[in-house]
Amino acid sequence: MSIDSQMSTEQVRGPVIQVQGLEKSYKDLHVLRGVDFDVARGSIFALLGSNGAGKTTVVRILSTLLKPDAGTASVNGFDVATQAANVQESISLTGQFAAVDEILSGRENLVLIARLRHLRDPGRIADDLLARFSLTDAATRKVSTYSGGMRRRLDIAMSLIGNPPVIFLDEPTTGLDPQARLEVWQAVRELAGQGTTVLLTTQHLDEAEQLADRIAVLHRGRIIANGTLSELKQLLPPAKVEYVEKQPTLEDVFLAIVGDDGTDSKVGAASPDGTNN
Template sequence: MPYGEDGEVAIEATALTKRYGEKAALDGFDLKVPAGSVCALLGPNGAGKTTAVRILTTLLRPDSGTAVVAGHDAVRDLSAVRYRIGLVGQDASLDEVLSGRENLVLFGRLYHLSAGQARARAAELLDQFGLTEAADRSVAGYSGGMRRRLDLAASLILTPPVLFLDEPTTGLDPRARIEVWQAIRSLVGGGTTVLLTTQYLEEADQLADRIAVIDAGRVVAEGTPDELKAKVGPDRVETVTRKPSLDEVFLHLTGRSARTITSQEAASA
C-alpha cells in the first residue's frame, strides 16, 4: 500500500545483503514496520543492527536487496528519503561549546530554514523536550539525559515522519534512560514511526509495538513482546527461603557445580 494511506508501511527491507570481505554484515535481512509504530531491532554486537540502519537511512549502499522508507527507494531516491527521516546515532552530534538553543538554530539553518524560522523551531523543540530552562547554557554542562534529549530534538527540526534511533540510551544512567523513553513515547504519540536498535531487553519491552531479533545479519524471530515471551514457555516463579552466600551466587552465575572455589575465583566474583 502506498505511503500516506491507512495501514501503510513506513519502512520495508527485502533480502538486504552487505558484505565486508568474507564477513556478511547482512545476509537476507527482511523487515516491515507499519507507520505510526515502534519497532525494536534487538541483537548482540555484530549482529547487523547498525548496518541495517545505515542502509535504511541512505548512508550505506547494500550489495543487493531493496529498501523503501516513507514511500521512497532508499538506494535510488536518496534525497527524498533524507528529507523524510531523522537519525539519532550512537554518538551525539552536538557542539558542546554552543548552547542548546544555538545547536538547534544551527541545525535549522543547515536545513535551509530562515533565521527566524530556525529560532522559532528551536524554541518549540526546547519546550517539547523540557529543555527551556537550560536552553542558553553550554551543552558541555548538560547531563547525559539532557544531551540525548537535545540530540533527539535536533533530529526533528523538519518533523520527519520516520525516526531512526541507534542504541539511543547506551551508557546512560537509569534516570536518563527513562527521560529518553518518555521523549520517544511523546514522539510516537504524535504519529512518528520509530525504528529503534537496542541491546536492552527492558528497553524493547517498554517501547516497542513489535520486536525483530537479528542475528548473523538476518531476522531470526519477530513479533510483539508478548508473542516472543510466549515462545520461551510459561511463567516460572522461584522462591528463596534464605539469602544465598556469595559463593553460591558465583556458582549460579558461572553455571559451575558445587566445589571448592579458589581464592582467585572468589575475588573475581
C-alpha cells in the first residue's frame, strides 16, 4: 500500500509537520525544553536561532535519526516515533555540507541515487533535475570542478529524487560565498513553488527574511516567537528617524526578543566549524 493511500483527508489538509512539547537532553544539557510549531503544506518554514539553540536537534528528531525525551512530532501525517519508515519515505534531508561524490560527474551522481532507489528511467530523472537546477551545461563534468553553489544545488537535486513531499535543509548555505548563497536561495524558492514543503534551519537573518513564509525563533531550546515576517516586525513599534517612519528589521526583532546576555553566539556569524546543535 502506498503512503498516499494510507493518508486520511484530514492528514492531507492539515499541517505537514506538527511538533508539540518536544524535549531533548544530553545528560545535564537541556537542548530542547518544549518546542511547539506547525508547518503548512507547500510552504517554506525557517527555524532561526544562534549556534546551540537546538535547530539541528529538531531536524534530527523529525527525520527519525534521534528520539525525543518527551513530546510528539509528525511529518506528512505520520508519527516520527511509531511510523518511522513512513516518515523516512516522506522526507529528504540535506545537511550543512554537500553529500556528493566528487569523482563522479553531476549526472552520474543523480543516476546513481535514482538506481539505488530502484526508480524507472534514472537517466531521464537525472536530466530533468539537471535542467531544473541549471546544471545541464556541467552535467558531464566531475563534481570536483564544481563551485560551492553548484555542489549545493546538485546536493539538493539529489535529495529530490523520488519526489519527497518534505525536505529538511539544515544550514544549507554554510561556507558558501554570497553568489553561491543566492543560487541556493533561488533553488529553495523553486522547490516551494512546485509544492515541496521546506523546513529550513539557519542562523542567518537575511536568509530567513528572504525565503521563509513563516519564521520561528528558537532560543535556549524554546520557540520564543513564531509568525510571518510582518507579524514578527509588529512585535516592535516603528522608529522615527528624522521624522520618517522606519520599520524594524528582522535583526531588530531578533535582538529585542532574544536579548544579548553574552551567552550565545550571535546569529548571522558562522561558527568556526560551521556547525550548530
